[in-house]
Amino acid sequence: MSEELSLYDQIGGEAAVDAAVELFYRKVLSDHRINRFFDKTNMEEQIAKQKAFFTMAFGGPNSYTGGDMREVHAHLVKMGLNESHFDAVMEHLGASLTELGVPGELIAQAAAIAESTRKDVLGK
Numbered sequence: 001m002s003e004e005l006s007l008y009d010q011i012g013g014e015a016a017v018d019a020a021v022e023l024f025y026r027k028v029l030s031d032h033r034i035n036r037f038f039d040k041t042n043m044e045e046q047i048a049k050q051k052a053f054f055t056m057a058f059g060g061p062n063s064y065t066g067g068d069m070r071e072v073h074a075h076l077v078k079m080g081l082n083e084s085h086f087d088a089v090m091e092h093l094g095a096s097l098t099e100l101g102v103p104g105e106l107i108a109q110a111a112a113i114a115e116s117t118r119k120d121v122l123g124k
Contacts, residue, residue: 006058006060007059007110009060011097011102013060014055014060017054021051023100025043027096029043031088033085033088034085054110058113069120077122081121083118090114090115093110097110
C-alpha cells in the first residue's frame with residue numbers, strides 16, 4: 001500500500017467505515033457494562049455522527065458536525081462514565097475491525113486515533 005493513502009482509504013473507505021460502525025454499535029449496545037449510557041440516545045443520529053467522526057478522524061472527507069468531545073460527553077461523565085467504560089468501547093472498536101478483516105497495523109492506527117480522545121471524553 002502506498003504511504004499516501006489515508007487510513008480511511010486503506011481500510012476500504014465509506015463502506016468499511018459504515019460496516020465497522022454498525023457492527024461496533026451492535027457490540028456496544030449488547031454490552032451490559034456500557035449500554036446504559038445509550039438509553040436515551042437516538043441511535044440513528046449517533047451512528048451517523050460516529051460514521052462522520054471516524055471518516056474525518058481516519059483522513060476521509062470531513063462532514064463531521066458533532067460537538068466538542070468534552071462537552072458532548074459531560075452528561076455521561078456525570079452518569080459515571082470512567083476509564084473502564086472507555087476501555088470497553090476500545091475493546092469493541094478493535095473487535096469490530098478485526099471481525100471485518102482489517103489488518104492489525106491499521107487497527108492499531110485506528111485505536112490510536114480513538115485513544116487520543118480519551119481525556120476529552122472522560123472530562124480529564
